[in-house]
Amino acid sequence: MKALVTAAAVAFENLLIPICALLASLLLFGMFLACLGNDPFEVFHTMYRGGFGSLFSWRNTLERAAPLMLTALCTALPAQLGLIVIGGEGALVAGGLVAAMTGLVCGSFAPWFVLLAMLAAAIVAGGCWIAMTGWLKYYRGVNETIASLLFNYIAIALLNHLVTGPLRDPQSLNKPSTPPIGNANMLGDMPGLGVHWGLMFGLSACIVFYVIFFRTTFGFAVRIAGGNLRAAKIVGLPVGRLTLITCFAGGAAAGLAGGIEVAAIHGTANATLAAGYGYAGILVAFLARQNPLAVIPVALILGGINASAGLLQRTHHLPDAAVQILQGMIFMMVLFSETYYGRLQALFESRRAA
Amino acid sequence: MNDSALGWWGVPLAILGGAIRASTPYLFVSLGECLTEKSGRINLGLEGNLVLGAMSAYAVSYLSGSPWLGVLAAGAAGMLLGMLHAWLCSYPKVNDIAVGIALMMFGAGIAFFFGKPYIQPAAPHLPAISFGAWSGSAQVRSALEINVLFVIGLGIAPLLSWFLSNTRWGLMVRTVGDSRDAAGALGFPVNSVRAVATMTGGFLAGVGGAFLSLYYPGSWNEGLSSGQGLIAVALVVFAHWQPMRCLYAALLFGGAGALGPALQSVGVTGGYYLFNAAPYVLTLLLMMATCSPERTLSGIPGELSITK
Numbered sequence: 247m248k249a250l251v252t253a254a255a256v257a258f259e260n261l262l263i264p265i266c267a268l269l270a271s272l273l274l275f276g277m278f279l280a281c282l283g284n285d286p287f288e289v290f291h292t293m294y295r296g297g298f299g300s301l302f303s304w305r306n307t308l309e310r311a312a313p314l315m316l317t318a319l320c321t322a323l324p325a326q327l328g329l330i331v332i333g334g335e336g337a338l339v340a341g342g343l344v345a346a347m348t349g350l351v352c353g354s355f356a357p358w359f360v361l362l363a364m365l366a367a368a369i370v371a372g373g374c375w376i377a378m379t380g381w382l383k384y385y386r387g388v389n390e391t392i393a394s395l396l397f398n399y400i401a402i403a404l405l406n407h408l409v410t411g412p413l414r415d416p417q418s419l420n421k422p423s424t425p426p427i428g429n430a431n432m433l434g435d436m437p438g439l440g441v442h443w444g445l446m447f448g449l450s451a452c453i454v455f456y457v458i459f460f461r462t463t464f465g466f467a468v469r470i471a472g473g474n475l476r477a478a479k480i481v482g483l484p485v486g487r488l489t490l491i492t493c494f495a496g497g498a499a500a501g502l503a504g505g506i507e508v509a510a511i512h513g514t515a516n517a518t519l520a521a522g523y524g525y526a527g528i529l530v531a532f533l534a535r536q537n538p539l540a541v542i543p544v545a546l547i548l549g550g551i552n553a554s555a556g557l558l559q560r561t562h563h564l565p566d567a568a569v570q571i572l573q574g575m576i577f578m579m580v581l582f583s584e585t586y587y588g589r590l591q592a593l594f595e596s597r598r599a600a
Numbered sequence: 601m602n603d604s605a606l607g608w609w610g611v612p613l614a615i616l617g618g619a620i621r622a623s624t625p626y627l628f629v630s631l632g633e634c635l636t637e638k639s640g641r642i643n644l645g646l647e648g649n650l651v652l653g654a655m656s657a658y659a660v661s662y663l664s665g666s667p668w669l670g671v672l673a674a675g676a677a678g679m680l681l682g683m684l685h686a687w688l689c690s691y692p693k694v695n696d697i698a699v700g701i702a703l704m705m706f707g708a709g710i711a712f713f714f715g716k717p718y719i720q721p722a723a724p725h726l727p728a729i730s731f732g733a734w735s736g737s738a739q740v741r742s743a744l745e746i747n748v749l750f751v752i753g754l755g756i757a758p759l760l761s762w763f764l765s766n767t768r769w770g771l772m773v774r775t776v777g778d779s780r781d782a783a784g785a786l787g788f789p790v791n792s793v794r795a796v797a798t799m800t801g802g803f804l805a806g807v808g809g810a811f812l813s814l815y816y817p818g819s820w821n822e823g824l825s826s827g828q829g830l831i832a833v834a835l836v837v838f839a840h841w842q843p844m845r846c847l848y849a850a851l852l853f854g855g856a857g858a859l860g861p862a863l864q865s866v867g868v869t870g871g872y873y874l875f876n877a878a879p880y881v882l883t884l885l886l887m888m889a890t891c892s893p894e895r896t897l898s899g900i901p902g903e904l905s906i907t908k
Contacts, residue, residue: 323677330697367778388884392834393698396880399827403877411870567712568780574706578688581698585691 255591262590264533267583268547271575278571289562296557297550301440303557303573308441309511310523311549313338315448316503317527318534318541319455323496324460325388325536327489328472329383333376333394334500335524336401340375341368342508343405346515347413349508351425360431365505372501373494375401380493384486402520429477433510444506449542453497456538458495468492478534500524506523526552529577548573610739611862617743618850618858620750621816625650625825626850627753627809627831630839631760632801636682637836638764639797640777640903643685644700644845647829649678653809654683655711655718658820661813662723666669670723671749671810678806679799681707686795696905704829726814746817749807753847755835756804760843777901805829825881830879835885838890840899854883 276286307472317334324331346366352360380396384387408424415425435442459465471485473477478485503523508515530548534540555569630647636643653674661670685703689696729751734742776783778791784789813820814827834855838896839845860875892899 316748330701332701382884382888385893386888387891388785389834389837389885389891391701392830393884393887394828395827396834396884400877400884403707403873403880407877432766472718486728525705532698536675555666557898565716565838566714567709567716569710570705572709574702574709577702578684578699581694581702582688582691582696584693 247449252591259587259590260535263583263586264535264580267302267579268533268576270583271277271571271572271579274579275572276366278575279390282560284564284586289558289564291380292557292561293551293554298555303550303553305440306342306553307495307546308439309548309549310552311545312442312444312448312532313507313523314502314527314545314552314577315452315541316506317500318530318545319373319408319451319527319538320496320524321457321528321531322534322538323455324376324380324493324500324540325531326465326468326472327492328475329380329489329493330391330494331376331379331394332391332528333397333429333497333524334378335400336394336506337372337375337500337519338507339398339405339499339519340510341372341403341504342519343504343515344371344501345406345505346424347428349431350413350425353428353431353581357430360427361433361509363429364431364509365502366504368501368508369498370423370501372504373498375501377494378496379497380489384489398524402517403548405515405519406530413515415514417420418514418516421516421518423512423514426513427509429513430507432513433506442510444503444510447502448545451502452542455495455499459538466487476533499529515533529573529580532577533580548576550580601651608866610866613743614741614862614865615818615855616690617745617857618862619855620746621854622813622857623690623754623850624747624750624807624811625828625836626832626853627750627757627847628811629805629829629848630835631753631756631767631802631843632678632850633774633807633833633836634801634839634843635760635764635784635804635842636798636801637904638777638841639773639794639903640780640901641686641689641696641794641798642700642705642904643682643703643798643801644697644833645681645685645703645707645831646700646801646833647825647827648704648711649802649805650740650812650825650829651682652677652681652707652711652808654813654824655715655808655809655820656806658808658813659715659718661725662718665724667724667726667814670809670814671726674801676806678802678804679811680797680802681806682802683795685802686798688819689699689798690791690795712822715820715822721824722819722896723814725818726811728815749811749815757847764843777903779902791803805832808832826876828840831879831883834887837897838883840890842899842902853879853882 279286279289293308295304317338320334320337321331345364348364348367350361379390379394382393383390410422413424428571433443452505468488470485471488492502526548530541530544534544550570555566558564558568601653633646656677657670657674660673661667681703685699688699689695726748728745728747730745732741735741772788772793775789780790810825835849839849856878860876864872869883
């Protein structure tokens with residue numbers, strides 16, 4: 247009975263605290279808006295309309311939520327090992343770039359083959375990109391947070407170099423890009439929804455990785471290594487290999503996001519790939535408390551907030567950075583709320599004792 | 601002497617000049633981060649301080665006409681972000697690295713939000729001191745045109761070093777950074793010491809941002825900082841938490857950052873973006889060379905979460 251009450255308290259807490267953090271940050275953002283002379287309720291209403299108010303805005307939200315789910319995994323999976331990896335943006339760029347290059351190389355094959363090759367290449371590229379961070383961490387002792395962030399800048403520099411130089415399509419004048427992969431090779435929409443298949447990839451990746459990391463012995467081993475590295479080494483777990491595989495998995499998800507952005511939206515690789523999905527994904531992962539399943543609803547909420555940026559600008563003349571401020575506030579509140587975990591349970595137990 | 605007479609000799613000269621110019625933000629951020637980390641906390645959000653500092657400095661300098669007021673405003677903005685970091689981290693179970701990431705987003709968001717109107721107008725710049733007036737060559741003169749903030753940073757580095765190793769307060773900062781328990785037993789106010797260290801660090805990082813918008817590149821736009829704040833954090837690791845070494849490391853990174861523009865000035869334009877990545881690659885290589893999974897680094901504060 248006691249164990250049941252404790253478990254219920256923990257579950258309740260896991261749900262209640264992030265929701266309170268989200269509400270508190272909305273309150274804070276509302277106060278910020280009010281100070282600047284905007285009506286916060288109108289702004290929130292606009293955000294709701296822009297994110298979830300119509301079929302069109304739902305599509306927009308879902309198409310933004312898909313890459314967020316995948317880039318969030320890039321932080322959430324290594325977090326099972328106790329690593330804070332924030333290299334989602336770089337892995338996404340690497341994946342998108344390699345996907346576009348693959349599309350060019352095998353452009354003459356059947357469309358399904360080209361698409362498959364592009365996505366597979368994106369997965370491998372993104373995976374290797376973050377696996378490098380894991381390697382540096384485990385075998386060289388280099389801090390993974392700083393290393394992964396540096397890799398972001400390196401990936402973007404590489405992208406800029408290739409699209410303005412060797413791989414530049416002479417037809418792309420204002421926005422240097424690689425030659426287009428061709429309409430026939432693009433990733434289409436899911437039937438009946440009007441949303442591209444990337445959403446399905448995002449959802450299934452979250453579910454599959456949840457099962458792998460929370461329901462298999464491999465995942466158990468990873469989480470043991472994350473909880474107590476020395477104990478894991480003493481029982482003989484191959485921590486180095488676990489680190490590499492987990493980082494590869496996270497990077498593969500973000501790389502796939504990049505491949506999908508190229509295959510479903512841009513059709514080429516260019517500087518717009520680095521649109522901040524990688525950074526917003528970090529926020530999604532933290533708000534979801536690094537749980538791959540919880541990433542799904544959180545990515546929807548954040549996708550909706552991002553989708554409303556355009557409407558906010560048109561109706562209230564708020565710069566796009568308003569959304570960035572809100573994201574920063576949510577992030578801070580979520581981290582601050584960590585301090586409240588465990589108190590509810592203590593409250594229950596003290597009641598029972600009394 | 602005409603300009604082209606220097607030819608390829610212009611490259612090392614331009615790198616030297618560029619090293620001094622580009623190292624200033626690295627220098628300020630790394631000194632600030634060094635102090636913060638010495639107190640046992642890591643503030644990864646100094647990139648946000650840098651961007652917000654750049655915006656506030658530019659706006660205040662434009663509105664008031666005085667670049668020095670701009671520098672002060674940048675410092676104050678950075679200090680506020682530092683205060684926020686210190687306040688959030690003073691609660692138990694709050695992860696300082698993650699708070700830094702959040703502040704990076706928040707600081708940049710605030711800067712872009714309020715900075716929109718200042719992208720176009722021109723603000724008064726910070727002055728420079730000409731150390732190269734003796735030379736007839738324009739390239740030599742421009743390389744030795746040294747900004748005032750660099751000179752100030754040059755003074756802060758030994759001062760901070762002296763403060764940490766020779767004063768009572770410096771000892772307090774180091775004790776708090778090495779062992780929370782020992783500091784508590786000695787009756788030091790752990791959270792307050794860390795808060796002051798983080799705020800001072802934030803101030804310095806903000807001033808580093810002022811350099812970006814008021815001297816070089818000398819204008820405000822949203823792509824102004826490209827990870828200098830982060831490189832500076834890595835640079836502190838490489839410098840083994842010693843302020844004087846931060847100075848040398850900042851010069852080295854400034855030189856790496858100046859490689860691209862220097863080669864461009866003599867006509868090598870290919871691979872411009874690749875050369876721009878030089879500081880990031882250099883950081884990674886240096887971290888690989890200095891870190892090790894087996895031993896802890898010399899000079900590392902014992903409470904720091906980054907190497908645990």
